[in-house]
Amino acid sequence: MVLNAENVRREYGDTVALDGVSLSVDRGTVFALIGPNGAGKTTLIRSLTGTTEYEGTVELLGAPPEQTDTQQIGLLPQSFAPPERLTARELIEYYGGLYDDARSPTAVLDDVGLTDAADTWYESLSGGQQRRVCVGIALVNDPELLVLDEPTTGIDPAGRRDLWRLLERLTDDGTTVVLTTHYMEEAEYLADTVGLLADGSLVATGPPQTLIEEYGGANRLEVELAKSVDPGEAERATEPIGTGVETADRTLTIRGVTPRAIGDVLDALDDAGVDYDALSWQQPDLESVYLTLTESSGSTDTATRANRMEEITTP
Numbered sequence: 001m002v003l004n005a006e007n008v009r010r011e012y013g014d015t016v017a018l019d020g021v022s023l024s025v026d027r028g029t030v031f032a033l034i035g036p037n038g039a040g041k042t043t044l045i046r047s048l049t050g051t052t053e054y055e056g057t058v059e060l061l062g063a064p065p066e067q068t069d070t071q072q073i074g075l076l077p078q079s080f081a082p083p084e085r086l087t088a089r090e091l092i093e094y095y096g097g098l099y100d101d102a103r104s105p106t107a108v109l110d111d112v113g114l115t116d117a118a119d120t121w122y123e124s125l126s127g128g129q130q131r132r133v134c135v136g137i138a139l140v141n142d143p144e145l146l147v148l149d150e151p152t153t154g155i156d157p158a159g160r161r162d163l164w165r166l167l168e169r170l171t172d173d174g175t176t177v178v179l180t181t182h183y184m185e186e187a188e189y190l191a192d193t194v195g196l197l198a199d200g201s202l203v204a205t206g207p208p209q210t211l212i213e214e215y216g217g218a219n220r221l222e223v224e225l226a227k228s229v230d231p232g233e234a235e236r237a238t239e240p241i242g243t244g245v246e247t248a249d250r251t252l253t254i255r256g257v258t259p260r261a262i263g264d265v266l267d268a269l270d271d272a273g274v275d276y277d278a279l280s281w282q283q284p285d286l287e288s289v290y291l292t293l294t295e296s297s298g299s300t301d302t303a304t305r306a307n308r309m310e311e312i313t314t315p
């Protein structure tokens with residue numbers, strides 16, 4: 001086991017940022033922390049890496065974080081602002097110089113897709129390129145444990161997927177990764193274990209598929225009804241097919257519809273003379289789990305909803 005934490009607590013004045021969090025992470029696996037803004041993710045990352053005080057027990061590579069060899073850990077803090085008047089390459093070289101044994105800057109720049117921008121000042125790089133430099137800095141000492149607080153925020157979709165592939169390669173070679181993210185698809189794709197943090201507590205921990213099966217709910221078919229349609233009529237026509245129906249803003253949702261039953265729904269709508277403009281069928285995913293568990297604990301906030309919109313509109 002690379003990381004083990006027992007009953008970690010952190011208070012800031014009256015604010016309980018972490019309310020007794022326990023978790024463990026095996027070698028060569030990815031643990032993804034998700035949760036609403038203010039849930040305690042950054043505080044947990046900082047506690048686990050010994051960069052803030054905490055109560056409880058943390059063991060990182062067999063020692064408390066304050067005593068762990070920094071050569072073995074790569075840390076990307078959420079807010080990290082390196083000197084702006086250095087180029088990407090100079091920054092990688094500079095941070096590499098802090099370690100006894102550092103990787104070649106050329107290889108690190110290649111890993112994070114910055115070969116062509118290697119000689120550009122940090123301040124002249126785009127936000128996403130700057131974040132890539134920061135990820136590169138975390139990789140420079142070839143760490144056994146990589147701790148990344150929102151590594152892909154601001155990185156475009158293609159660059160995000162490049163980073164996923166890089167992390168997959170690293171974990172295949174035995175690197176352990178702990179990361180936080182607001183992108184549910186990222187957690188679902190990368191994580192062996194997801195921890196959902198809400199109000200300072202881990203409310204669910206497990207492999208993404210297990211969490212989806214447990215908390216994701218049923219498949220659902222959403223039918224956008226034509227303006228002229230009486231929603232009550234559409235509900236009555238489709239009620240016998242799924243496990244439940246409801247209508248909101250002219251969208252009829254029928255839960256528990258298997259792919260094979262989609263035709264039955266359409267036949268029932270046609271038979272009842274119910275007209276519709278569009279339909280979509282959805283399987284539950286990690287976002288369904290997130291929404292179920294955070295809405296039931298009242299933790300979803302506007303920033304998280306804005307983030308969902310970004311994901312939905314991202315091509």
Ligand SMILES: Nc1ncnc2c1ncn2[C@@H]1O[C@H](COP(=O)(O)OP(=O)(O)OP(=O)(O)O)[C@@H](O)[C@H]1O
Pocket residue numbers: 012015016017035036037038039040041042043044078
């Ligand atoms: N240095 C600090 N001083 C006082 N309160 C703090 C400090 N750092 C965090 N907090 C509080 O602790 C709680 C948890 O914050 P934290 O930054 O860990 O959340 P988070 O899950 O990382 O949020 P986000 O998704 O917005 O990054 C919040 O209520 C926050 O206001």
